[in-house]
Amino acid sequence: MTLAPGRGRAAYVVLGVLLVVALPASMFLGARWVPPSDLLDAGSGGRAIIEARLPRTALGLLVGAALALAGGCLQGLTRNPLADSGLLGVNAGASFAMVVSVSVLGVSSLQAYLWFALLGAASAAVAVHAVASFGRDGATPAKLVLAGAALSAGVASWTSAVLLTDRQTFDVMRRWQVGTIGGRDWDVVVTGLPFLAAGALLALAGARTLDTIALGDDLARGLGRHPARDRMAIGLAVVLLAGSATALAGPIAFVGLVVPHAVRALVGGAYVRVLPLSMGYGAALVLLADVVGRIVLPPTEVQVGIMTAVVGVPVFCWFLRRGRMAGL
Numbered sequence: 001m002t003l004a005p006g007r008g009r010a011a012y013v014v015l016g017v018l019l020v021v022a023l024p025a026s027m028f029l030g031a032r033w034v035p036p037s038d039l040l041d042a043g044s045g046g047r048a049i050i051e052a053r054l055p056r057t058a059l060g061l062l063v064g065a066a067l068a069l070a071g072g073c074l075q076g077l078t079r080n081p082l083a084d085s086g087l088l089g090v091n092a093g094a095s096f097a098m099v100v101s102v103s104v105l106g107v108s109s110l111q112a113y114l115w116f117a118l119l120g121a122a123s124a125a126v127a128v129h130a131v132a133s134f135g136r137d138g139a140t141p142a143k144l145v146l147a148g149a150a151l152s153a154g155v156a157s158w159t160s161a162v163l164l165t166d167r168q169t170f171d172v173m174r175r176w177q178v179g180t181i182g183g184r185d186w187d188v189v190v191t192g193l194p195f196l197a198a199g200a201l202l203a204l205a206g207a208r209t210l211d212t213i214a215l216g217d218d219l220a221r222g223l224g225r226h227p228a229r230d231r232m233a234i235g236l237a238v239v240l241l242a243g244s245a246t247a248l249a250g251p252i253a254f255v256g257l258v259v260p261h262a263v264r265a266l267v268g269g270a271y272v273r274v275l276p277l278s279m280g281y282g283a284a285l286v287l288l289a290d291v292v293g294r295i296v297l298p299p300t301e302v303q304v305g306i307m308t309a310v311v312g313v314p315v316f317c318w319f320l321r322r323g324r325m326a327g328l
Contacts, residue, residue: 008273011266015280022287026057030294031301058189059181060290060304061283063249066196068282070241071256072263072275073203076210077234080141084257085121085242088148091253092155093124094246095177099162103169110191114247118195121243125235127151179252179305181290192248199240203275206234210271252305254312255282262315285311 027050028034038046067085074083085091097120101107107116131147132140163170163177175183209230245252259282260274267273286304289311293302 018284060287064283064286065279066241066245067255068259068278072260072278089124089151090242092152093120117247118243176250179250180303195244202237207271
């Protein structure tokens, strides 16, 4: 598909507008409106609120970008329009590992949470691929989705069982479990940043690889690629992105599924364009969802994981109705 130059420019313009709206909204809007002039008043309560919202804004940008990038990579890696770290069990594996680490091992530091989340995400990814590889034809796109859905359901039930039988762990994890970026400080952002940056660099470096994989393994080998090695590198990127994002903000659904499809509708299917734009649109979506969650039911907040599902389900249904998802 040849991309019209105007469509590519329009996609970046729309992204710029969304970020220009989302960034100040995340800092100034909430249960309490803070006027921008309070930024200049060092002693005002409004400035203290803005400073408290800054790490929340930064975390929203990072988590949204990571989940959308992971979803785009998985859709290219599996050649499956339904592939997403949530649907393929990666987020569920990270969540279960974190809950077990708190309940059984008494883990209490974010640094340890991250390592357990990454281990759980990697284990889930390997398990899904292994299950999908059984039978004829190996790990086909349809079998990967079925295996991922089955594993996600099973692991989610195990996670719920641990939380329901361990009140202390439930108290620790209850807000995190629905997906939230509120109540975080700069330590959370700084701790997760190296893992997210490493995953993003691996994913973006593999954009042309994904374009080659889309042509089929035989042609990829003919072009000098090593499909198995390429898949391992992209898979590692997905584990770093999805596992870290889940550890930092909890399981946030639909970002990785919907955003890459929306981007492809704007700029076509080339991953060298889809992946960078997915990062931006994913970041904007999470920030805007978080802002809406703060103001929709004042004085309480609706967590961002709930709001992304509220937005994601109708958008996903619209894509299905419009036939935007190739292969469905």
